[in-house]
Structure formats: C-alpha cells, structure tokens
Amino acid sequence: MEIKARAPGKVILAGEHAVVHGSTAVAASIGLFTSCSLRFHSDSENDDTLKLTLKDLGLEFSWSVGRIRETLSHLGGPFPLTPTSCSRETIRSISVLVEEQSFPEARIELATGVFAFIWLYTSIQGFKPATVVVISDLPVGAGLGSSAAFCVSLIATLLAHSDCVSLDKNQQGWLSYGDSDLDLLNKWAFEGEKIIHGKPSGLDNTVSTYGNIIKFRSGNLTPIKSNTPLKMLITNTKVGRNTKALVGGVSERTFRHPYAMSSVFNAVDSISKELSTLIESPAPDVLSVTEKEEKLQELMEMNQGLLQCMGVSHAVIETVLRTTLKYRLPSKLTGAGGGGCVLTLLPALLSRTIVDKVKTELESCGFQCWVAGIGGNGVEVCFGESS
Numbered sequence: 120m121e122i123k124a125r126a127p128g129k130v131i132l133a134g135e136h137a138v139v140h141g142s143t144a145v146a147a148s149i150g151l152f153t154s155c156s157l158r159f160h161s162d163s164e165n166d167d168t169l170k171l172t173l174k175d176l177g178l179e180f181s182w183s184v185g186r187i188r189e190t191l192s193h194l195g196g197p198f199p200l201t202p203t204s205c206s207r208e209t210i211r212s213i214s215v216l217v218e219e220q221s222f223p224e225a226r227i228e229l230a231t232g233v234f235a236f237i238w239l240y241t242s243i244q245g246f247k248p249a250t251v252v253v254i255s256d257l258p259v260g261a262g263l264g265s266s267a268a269f270c271v272s273l274i275a276t277l278l279a280h281s282d283c284v285s286l287d288k289n290q291q292g293w294l295s296y297g298d299s300d301l302d303l304l305n306k307w308a309f310e311g312e313k314i315i316h317g318k319p320s321g322l323d324n325t326v327s328t329y330g331n332i333i334k335f336r337s338g339n340l341t342p343i344k345s346n347t348p349l350k351m352l353i354t355n356t357k358v359g360r361n362t363k364a365l366v367g368g369v370s371e372r373t374f375r376h377p378y379a380m381s382s383v384f385n386a387v388d389s390i391s392k393e394l395s396t397l398i399e400s401p402a403p404d405v406l407s408v409t410e411k412e413e414k415l416q417e418l419m420e421m422n423q424g425l426l427q428c429m430g431v432s433h434a435v436i437e438t439v440l441r442t443t444l445k446y447r448l449p450s451k452l453t454g455a456g457g458g459g460c461v462l463t464l465l466p467a468l469l470s471r472t473i474v475d476k477v478k479t480e481l482e483s484c485g486f487q488c489w490v491a492g493i494g495g496n497g498v499e500v501c502f503g504e505s506s
C-alpha cells in the first residue's frame with residue numbers, strides 16, 4: 120500500500136523580526152503544499168535500496184539499505200514514539216552517506232534536507248527498502264516554510280506506516296491525524312527542522328502540522344480561529360536572502376538605536392495583537408467583511424513601514440509594493456525580507472479581472488505569483504494501492 124501526505128507552507132502575516140525581540144507575531148498556513156508519497160519495496164522486487172526522489176527538481180538519491188544499516192548500526196531503532204535530537208556520532212555517520220551523493224552546485228543547500236530525510240526515515244522506520252517521492256508547490260528558500268512542509272509531510276507518511284498512530288486505512292480521501300498524533304508528528308518535525316536550520320523557532324513546523332492561524336510570542340503559541348475566509352496573492356521575488364544576516368542586521372540597528380527600535384518593536388507588537396483580534400472578530404454581512412479587510416490591509420501596510428525602518432526591505436520588494444498599490448492593494452514582505460516573498464490581501468469582492476492584471480504585471484517583472492487561501496487545514500494523509 121502506498122501512502123501520501125500533504126503539508127501546507129506558511130506565511131507571517133505580522134511580526135517578523137520583531138518577534139526575535141519579544142514582540143508578537145501572527146503566522147498562517149497557506150493553500151500551497153508539499154506532498155510526499157511512501158511505498159515500501161516488496162520481497163519480489165529484489166530492490167534493497169532507499170530512494171528519495173525530488174520530482175520538481177528532477178533529482179534522485181539512493182542508498183543500499185545494507186550500507187545505511189552498516190553506517191547507522193549504533194542507532195538501534197526505530198523509535199517512532201520517542202523524538203530525539205540527532206547525536207554528534209549520528210551526524211558524523213549520516214554526513215558520510217550524504218557526501219556520497221552528487222548534488223548540483225546550484226542545489227547544494229538541499230544537502231541538509233537529504234540529511235534530515237535519512238535521520239527521520241531511519242529513526243521512525245529503521246532499515247526498510249522503500250521509495251519516497253516529494254512534490255512541492257513551495258519554492259525553496261523563499262520564506263514560505265518549504266523545509267518544514269517537507270519534514271511534516273515525510274513524517275506523516277512514516278508514522279502512518281507505524282503502529283503508534285490511529286488511522287483508518289480503509290477510509291477514502293484525505294484524513295487528519297488526532298491531536299495526540301499531531302503532537303508527536305510536530306515534535307519529530309521540529310527535530311528535522313533543527314537538522315536543516317540549527318536553531319529554528321518551531322513556528323514553521325507547528326503551522327504546517329496543525330494549520331490554521333497561530334499567534335506566537337516568546338515561544339508560546341496560541342491558535343486563532345478566523346471567522347472570515349482570507350485570500351492572498353503571494354509574490355516570489357526570486358531574490359534569495361540570508362536570514363541570519365538580516366536578523367543580525369536588525370540586532371545591530373537595535374544596538375545603535377535602542378530607544379527608537381524599542382518603539383518600532385512595540386508598534387509591531389500592537390499591530391500583531393490588533394490583527395489577531397480582528398481575524399477572530401465576526402463579520403456577519405458583506406459590509407462588515409469589507410470593513411474588516413480594509414483594516415487588515417492597513418495593519419499589513421503599517422507593518423511593512425516598520426519593516427522598512429528595521430532595514431529588511433529590498434528594491435524588488437519595493438517594486439512589488441508599487442505595482443500592487445496601483446490597484447489600491449497594499450502589500451508587505453513576509454519572513455526575513457531582503458527578497459523572498461510578498462503578501463497582498465485580496466478582498467472578497469475584488470474582481471478576477473483585477474487579480475489577473477496584477478499577476479500579469481508582476482510576472483512581467485520576472486516574479487512568480489500564486490493566489491492561495493490563508494489559514495486552512497494542516498497535514499493530511501491518504502491511502503491507496505501502489506501502482
């Protein structure tokens with residue numbers, strides 16, 4: 120039996136960078152997914168390999184299961200119910216397996232994802248020959264939580280083939296895990312994110328696991344229930360950014376101008392809190408929805424101005440802002456800034472013609488655009504016969 124899982128990416132609606140300095144941030148799942156399928160090899164196939172196929176990138180990696188068992192014999196797993204950090208000994212051993220693979224020079228950043236794959240697979244399923252295929256709507260390194268969605272969708276397939284979660288494998292369509300199973304999955308995903316990013320906040324994997332909208336401050340996560348469907352235009356500037364350097368730049372500016380930057384962070388905190396309250400507020404009629412959307416747009420626009428104060432905008436981000444403002448649609452960067460992606464709230468009554476015009480103009484600048492719902496379901500799985 121083949122199992123598939125899909126996990127959403129994420130955007131930060133308000134509070135990026137300021138959250139590092141104690142302010143509130145608001146993040147949401149988006150209707151763009153990373154999907155993962157898992158099929159164990161049968162005895163009749165005589166295929167003793169573990170294969171990872173990144174379909175969108177046209178890349179495949181494979182290892183002999185015997186080679187993996189020999190290299191990671193000290194693990195003694197699998198231990199699906201016990202998420203643990205990757206030990207230094209295991210890091211050294213997996214590094215050898217990863218270094219045996221060929222990575223295109225332009226894709227060397229994928230090595231940490233492959234590293235996380237080996238660790239998560241062997242920790243949860245041990246040394247079984249299988250083929251894992253990954254397909255994603257999410258661009259890598261654009262601030263949309265692609266690595267977390269990869270970890271969450273992978274772990275969802277691995278746990279579904281274990282005895283430690285409760286799923287009806289005869290049920291058709293996409294299924295959701297129960298709360299306790301999601302908690303286990305999220306802990307594993309955090310371990311995967313630690314391998315890829317070193318010191319992640321845990322926000323990306325949490326949003327990808329549980330979905331919906333989350334308020335985040337000082338490590339505390341609070342779910343937010345939206346009473347109004349929200350839709351965003353997401354524009355990928357295709358300009359890569361160094362998150363660590365951008366975070367460091369904000370810290371340096373804070374050191375040079377502590378009082379001014381403290382006021383900036385306090386303002387961002389107020390915006391995030393007001394935005395989360397507004398999202399939860401009821402909107403019983405069209406007029407109420409329109410007023411709510413206008414207020415959300417204003418808050419996002421104010422947040423963008425404060426991000427510019429922090430020094431994390433970029434010429435390409437400003438190009439997106441100018442373009443969408445022609446159509447009276449304010450925008451803000453999402454994530455680290457310095458490139459990456461930009462968010463534009465699309466009001467419910469906005470015509471499809473205007474949306475298409477905005478997309479066409481942005482794409483003519485070389486950008487990539489999607490329209491996606493905000494705050495939808497988290498990770499889901501489905502079962503089917505192997506082809």
